[in-house]
Amino acid sequence: xxxxxxxxxxxxxxxxxxxxxxxxxxxxxxxxxxxxxxxxxxxxxxxxxxxxxxxxxxxxxxxxxxxxxxxxxxxxxxxxxxxxxxxxxxxxxxxxxxxxxxxxxxxxxxxxxxxxxxxxxxxxxxxxxxxxxxxxxxxxxxxxxxxxxxxxxxxxxxxxxxxxxxxxxxxxxxxxxxxxxxxxxxxxxxxxxxxxxxxxxxxxxxxxxxxxxxxxxxxxxxxxxxxxxxxxxxxxxxxxxxxxxxxxxxxxxxxxxxxxxxxxxxxxxxxxxxxxxxxxxxxxxx
Amino acid sequence: xxxxxxxxxxxxxxxxxxxxxxxxxxxxxxxxxxxxxxxxxxxxxxxxxxxxxxxxxxxxxxxxxxxxxxxxxxxxxxxxxxxxxxxxxxxxxxxxxxxxxxxxxxxxxxxxxxxxxxxxxxxxxxxxxxxxxxxxxxxxxxxxxxxxxxxxxxxxxxxxxxxxxxxxxxxxxxxxxxxxxxxxxxxxxxxxxxxxxxxxxxxxxxxxxxxxxxxxxxxxxxxxxxxxxxxxxxxxxxxxxxxxxxxxxxxxxxxxxxxxxxxxxxxxxxxxxxxxxxxxxxxxxxxxxxxxxxxxxxxxxxxxxxxxxxxxxxxxxxxxxxxxxxxxxxxxxxxxxxxxxxxxxxxxxxxxxxxxxxxxxxxxxxxxxxxxxxxxxxxxxxxxxxxxxxxxxxxxxxxxxxxxxxx
Numbered sequence: 234x235x236x237x238x239x240x241x242x243x244x245x246x247x248x249x250x251x252x253x254x255x256x257x258x259x260x261x262x263x264x265x266x267x268x269x270x271x272x273x274x275x276x277x278x279x280x281x282x283x284x285x286x287x288x289x290x291x292x293x294x295x296x297x298x299x300x301x302x303x304x305x306x307x308x309x310x311x312x313x314x315x316x317x318x319x320x321x322x323x324x325x326x327x328x329x330x331x332x333x334x335x336x337x338x339x340x341x342x343x344x345x346x347x348x349x350x351x352x353x354x355x356x357x358x359x360x361x362x363x364x365x366x367x368x369x370x371x372x373x374x375x376x377x378x379x380x381x382x383x384x385x386x387x388x389x390x391x392x393x394x395x396x397x398x399x400x401x402x403x404x405x406x407x408x409x410x411x412x413x414x415x416x417x418x419x420x421x422x423x424x425x426x427x428x429x430x431x432x433x434x435x436x437x438x439x440x441x442x443x444x445x446x447x448x449x450x451x452x453x454x455x456x457x458x459x460x461x462x463x464x465x466x467x468x469x470x471x472x473x474x475x476x477x478x479x480x481x482x483x484x485x486x487x488x489x490x491x492x493x494x495x496x497x498x499x500x501x502x503x504x505x506x507x508x509x510x511x512x513x514x515x516x517x518x519x
Numbered sequence: 520x521x522x523x524x525x526x527x528x529x530x531x532x533x534x535x536x537x538x539x540x541x542x543x544x545x546x547x548x549x550x551x552x553x554x555x556x557x558x559x560x561x562x563x564x565x566x567x568x569x570x571x572x573x574x575x576x577x578x579x580x581x582x583x584x585x586x587x588x589x590x591x592x593x594x595x596x597x598x599x600x601x602x603x604x605x606x607x608x609x610x611x612x613x614x615x616x617x618x619x620x621x622x623x624x625x626x627x628x629x630x631x632x633x634x635x636x637x638x639x640x641x642x643x644x645x646x647x648x649x650x651x652x653x654x655x656x657x658x659x660x661x662x663x664x665x666x667x668x669x670x671x672x673x674x675x676x677x678x679x680x681x682x683x684x685x686x687x688x689x690x691x692x693x694x695x696x697x698x699x700x701x702x703x704x705x706x707x708x709x710x711x712x713x714x715x716x717x718x719x720x721x722x723x724x725x726x727x728x729x730x731x732x733x734x735x736x737x738x739x740x741x742x743x744x745x746x747x748x749x750x751x752x753x754x755x756x757x758x759x760x761x762x763x764x765x766x767x768x769x770x771x772x773x774x775x776x777x778x779x780x781x782x783x784x785x786x787x788x789x790x791x792x793x794x795x796x797x798x799x800x801x802x803x804x805x806x807x808x809x810x811x812x813x814x815x816x817x818x819x820x821x822x823x824x825x826x827x828x829x830x831x832x833x834x835x836x837x838x839x840x841x842x843x844x845x846x847x848x849x850x851x852x853x854x855x856x857x858x859x860x861x862x863x864x865x866x867x868x869x870x871x872x873x874x875x876x877x878x879x880x881x882x883x884x885x886x887x888x889x890x891x892x893x894x895x896x897x898x899x900x901x902x903x904x905x906x907x908x909x910x911x912x913x914x915x916x917x918x919x920x921x922x923x924x925x926x
Contacts, residue, residue: 244748247744
């Protein structure tokens with residue numbers, strides 16, 4: 234029972250990060266129908282910005298994360314402005330190749346700036362809490378709580394603000410949104426900025442638990458794609474639930490079957506969902 | 520369409536001919552592989568095919584750093600002599616992203632464009648592919664940086680295996696671990712081909728010495744985001760010792776996860792992970808009771824501290840600690856230079872390989888980071904091997920009777 238609880242907590246912590254990364258991906262897909270592989274690079278960049286703020290500028294963890302969110306929002310927005318806007322009206326293949334190109338470009342840039350060295354991000358939350366025989370680090374508690382706060386914030390943004398509603402409108406029908414007077418270009422830019430900010434939150438939260446290196450985004454972006462397809466392309470609740478579902482499936486399958494299969498589980502789930510419900514588990518609505 | 524620009528074609532082809540002529544001319548002046556540089560040294564190209572991008576880039580660049588450091592030192596010291604002429608090494612590196620089929624492509628390119636008589640490959644998958652290539656024309660010497668004993672099975676006549684084979688470690692390590700901590704072993708190793716071979720060897724030895732094995736909770740260290748789950752599962756078996764290992768940095772994360780969850784037992788760590796790199800991520804207290812390869816800086820040979828001093832002088836006092844990846848390959852390049860001198864050729868891999876044993880035995884003292892004793896018939900460079908067990912925060916050395924540890 235202790236093992237189950239321990240693994241449940243581990244799974245939820247991992248799922249929080251999966252969900253945050255998948256959210257940014259699904260938002261962009263919903264609005265622009267772009268499979269943004271470069272989202273993995275945004276997540277990596279978010280972790281690096283926090284790293285630099287913490288180690289070179291001596292900022293506190295919260296300040297570092299805030300700076301990272303702002304920088305990545307700008308970076309995400311410029312990605313749309315400099316690259317994807319110019320591919321408007323071209324076939325989706327163009328955007329896909331551009332996204333892949335951006336991923337490699339950003340990884341290469343990080344490699345030039347910081348080298349392939351693995352960086353360790355210091356955290357003030359490095360204690361361990363034991364509850365009911367379950368060990369959990371303070372940083373993991375922070376990850377879980379911060380993810381929920383971010384998700385609630387995103388929900389409020391989408392449902393209660395004009396910007397959010399225009400994002401939803403555009404996701405449902407781009408031409409319709411244009412007809413009712415929504416500035417679709419501005420919304421596209423904002424969506425990318427929000428997606429960048431989400432990547433920064435995810436990257437900054439997980440960085441102290443893992444290591445920061447140029448290719449760190451590649452590992453998680455594949456999982457995020459599985460989650461987005463699992464939850465339904467463009468679906469926000471789908472990305473959140475999909476993230477927790479995948480992480481729990483991996484952890485539990487690892488515990489009770491074998492960890493050698495945990496990768497298999499992720500992609501097995503993907504195939505299963507595609508066969509039974511090709512539109513994803515939560516198709517409609519952003 | 521061709522007739523549209525009849526004139527523009529001509530100068531280009533003329534230029535091509537000129538360029539080709541120029542290339543031929545420079546090619547002829549050297550030893551069939553490179554020219555003479557401004558120092559009056561002739562150039563021998565050494566190929567390096569390894570991961571320079573992707574998740575294993577850090578590892579690949581460490582290997583590259585080792586041979587580059589040796590090549591630079593040799594050039595600065597006025598080169599090495601072969602048959603009355605003086606040579607230096609030029610390292611030609613190609614990225615294979617750790618993928619064996621990319622290794623093969625890169626090797627072909629090196630042979631065609633750089634006429635490399637020696638090619639270094641730092642992973643077993645790539646080594647196996649190259650073993651199929653290096654005995655056919657054009658022949659070349661394969662410098663194999665992998666501790667996996669199975670690369671010797673091909674009995675490749677043109678190979679040098681640079682590090683000690685890992686199957687010498689298990690017996691003494693298991694003995695020490697069982698003696699200090701107990702007989703229950705849990706496994707969270709990496710699941711690469713190398714990791715699996717290691718796991719098999721350690722499992723067999725653990726049961727042979729009467730211990731009990733937990734289930735294998737191995738995960739791929741290169742693709743796993745979070746190790747907590749696998750570690751929790753393994754610790755639920757209440758082990759005395761944890762068998763782990765893969766690249767240093769993820770290995771350190773596994774250790775951190777285990778200590779956070781209250782594990783106080785021993786750590787049996789595969790030779791891929793290096794203590795000094797792990798210490799950048801976890802404190803020495805977390806490594807208490809660990810057993811693994813000995814750090815280069817304090818290796819119990821006269822040459823090791825000298826090497827470390829030269830390393831820090833070249834790369835700066837604040838650069839990351841030199842690992843055995845750097846040191847072993849550094850020494851190997853000196854050994855190859857020595858073998859070329861003895862063989863009187865920089866181009867005939869068979870003649871160079873034939874003198875490798877003598878080169879190992881007569882390697883100058885100042886570059887003997889490790890006390891190499893010779894090269895066996897199948898190409899293994901033999902030497903005394905020391906490993907480290909951390910006791911009260913200190914490295915305690917354990918001498919390994921490696922199969923072929925003495926010539």
